[in-house]
Amino acid sequence: MRHVIIGNGVASIGAIEAIRSADRESPVTVISSEPHRVYGRPLISSLLGGRIREEDIYYRPEGFYAANNVTLLTGKTATGINTKARKVRLESGEAVPFDKLLIATGGVPFVPSVEGLDGPDVYFFTTLDDARKLDILTAKLRKIVVLGGGLIGLKAAESLHDRGIHVTVVELADRILSAAFDAEAGGIIARRLAESGISLVLGNTVTKIVRIKKRARRVVLSDGGSVPCEAVVTAIGVVPNKALAEKAGIGVNRGILTDDFMQTNVPGIFAAGDVAEAKDMLWGERRVTPIWPNAYIQGRHAGLSMAGAARPYPGGIPMNSIEFYGIPTVSMGISNPPAEGYEVLARLEPEKNCYRKLVLRNGKLVGAVLVGRIDRSGILSGLIRNGVDVELLKQEMLRDDFGFSDMQPEIRQALLAAY
């Protein structure tokens, strides 16, 4: 049995570790277009900000591939999949035969339509090489515009600011972090970023990059204003990197469509991570959820399926834990519910930069946003995952020290018995 994995991010590692838990022998080949061994992608902002050293970014030890009997092909890009002949074609001309294939090609930055975006002094912020390029720039530049006020954009902004750059974040929505946060949570973080010296321009976007002698000099905004800058970092989000699968005739929608075993519509070909459109536990439908833990777990279930030890994927829950200038935040599940059919409980302490919001549906917890205090927040993710009836725990869950002792004995004992 020849296992081939396209992509070398966290989903790929989840798959390798799962395959090797069930099958020590079969050859595994990983095709990576990046020239690196696996690294913690979210850590590129810590690296750029100078909070970690480059050797600390690697997600698994140097000997990981050898210890797991994996052949890693770095700097090789897959350009085609022949689903009949069961081969992956590489840009270099070689063909890699497979019996089981995992497509874990991740996401690619969304490219907005901005006049002049295609030119010098425009950067993305999704790879280690992106971080290295920006690292070099910080020595030369003074002013950078970050396009996008989501998680990636704000982490890029924070890191650049820490390196002495004057940063302006331009966000189309009227608040930052609009995907995972609500206005209250976004407001606390926006205030902290502004206090720290990062400029935020909300409800506005960049329509044009103005260059003089081929170098960026300023951006023009949709309201007619302009912001001087020497570079633009585009961080509007990522979209599934599904072109390879689509070209091969594998079923796609927003991402590559997968079943409960992470298999695509082609038997023996699987997808996982940011490229996959997989079961979502709370929405009861397939969704693209480009977050780290889901990618590992999807990769793990794909790997178990590939190694003949299949276990159904229970479905993912979106989750993010991010700190902004010392304010920890956690968001999970449905954090911005539709108006109908949901109950929202919230406690805001703006003077303490603290916020705790819980979202219920049919008496069950389906989402939470925590700002300022996030201790033991995993108990909430456990209640979501286990579908526990929390009707009687509403006031208790709003307390920062909520715990198992607040629960009815039978619920507490059942949850604490598990492993």
Added chain:
Amino acid sequence: MRRATLKQPEGNGMKRVYQKEDVCIGCRLCEIGCVVEHSPAKDVVKAFRNASPRPEPRNIVEERGPLSFSVNCRHCDEPACLHACISGAIAKDPLTGIVGQDPEKCVGCWSCIMACPFGVIRKNGAQSKAVKCDLCAGRTIPACVEACPNRALVFEER
């Protein structure tokens, strides 16, 4: 990280620390036993007077009125903390089943705290690192269990 000496298979055959809330008296000696075990000198006076920063206990005692019990890491078969860790600091030992954490690799992103359904991973505030139970790898009986005067913590297979 010290090498584990207990050999335990993954899954059902693994010994774990379980609480018995009906006999817990809320004395928190389990937390003290844990702090001492994870302090450099392994001495209760030195751990509490000299160790700087003093290690955080790796279990969490909950108290609500007359009810009290310790919550301990389950060293899960499918560890949500490991799946969420972005730095590769958390690993499950295939021989012992212990879910261990390398503080050198931890970046303090708190993803493990967000993911652990037992809420049993803490922040080590002084160092901005997460701290979790290592099941006292190297000991026959974990220090928290040994410290409990009323056998409200048991180390057993279930």
